[in-house]
Amino acid sequence: MKHNILFAALAATMLAACGSNEPIKVACIGDSITEGHGIAIQSEDGYPVVLNQILGNGYNVQNCGRSATTLQKKGDFPYWICKEFSNALALNADIVVIKLGTNDTKPQNWNADRFKSDYQSLIDTLKSDGRNPKIFVCTPAPAFSKAWDINDSTIVAGVIPIVTELAKTNNLEIIDLHTALADKQEYFAVDGIHPDEPGAAYMAEVIAKAIKP
Numbered sequence: 001m002k003h004n005i006l007f008a009a010l011a012a013t014m015l016a017a018c019g020s021n022e023p024i025k026v027a028c029i030g031d032s033i034t035e036g037h038g039i040a041i042q043s044e045d046g047y048p049v050v051l052n053q054i055l056g057n058g059y060n061v062q063n064c065g066r067s068a069t070t071l072q073k074k075g076d077f078p079y080w081i082c083k084e085f086s087n088a089l090a091l092n093a094d095i096v097v098i099k100l101g102t103n104d105t106k107p108q109n110w111n112a113d114r115f116k117s118d119y120q121s122l123i124d125t126l127k128s129d130g131r132n133p134k135i136f137v138c139t140p141a142p143a144f145s146k147a148w149d150i151n152d153s154t155i156v157a158g159v160i161p162i163v164t165e166l167a168k169t170n171n172l173e174i175i176d177l178h179t180a181l182a183d184k185q186e187y188f189a190v191d192g193i194h195p196d197e198p199g200a201a202y203m204a205e206v207i208a209k210a211i212k213p
Contacts, residue, residue: 029098030100031079032065106149137163184199
């Protein structure tokens with residue numbers, strides 16, 4: 001009997017030790033800036049890839065970005081219907097980084113009340129079904145042009161206050177990419193909206209410092 005008890009205790013200890021070696025899973029939710037639009041080799045230089053390199057051993061960062069998507073369910077291309085969102089949920093990540101809102105500023109998309117409601121719904125969905133990830137919400141990067149009708153004034157006056165309020169309400173950490181990149185226009189030479197390789201690397205550094213101070 002004693003041998004059985006000792007064996008069970010040893011097995012439990014070994015399982016716990018093995019579990020502690022599992023990498024911390026990070027899901028990067030976002031639009032084309034997360035996916036890596038404008039970056040020649042997204043699989044090498046996209047911000048989630050660089051983030052994975054910075055965080056180092058013990059982390060597994062997945063790019064769950066999809067170009068052109070909106071946070072709003074009634075936007076012209078909702079993130080909610082994309083396989084990348086399904087992938088993010090299936091990952092059952094320990095950490096989720098949300099960087100959505102840029103495409104929501106297009107005139108045909110923007111609705112402040114709907115944006116706030118759908119953002120809260122996204123947070124609730126990420127925490128459903130027994131999940132309890134640590135969620136970081138990002139303010140959108142600055143828009144240095146009005147390409148695709150994206151509007152920086154709506155980012156500043158509309159998106160950022162809502163993101164800030166929801167971060168406080170839900171006790172989430174906020175990563176202020178808008179301020180961090182405000183004087184980095186040279187990183188957006190592609191089209192004024194999407195960061196280039198150095199810009200993506202800089203974003204990754206800012207996000208990494210929030211995840212792993």
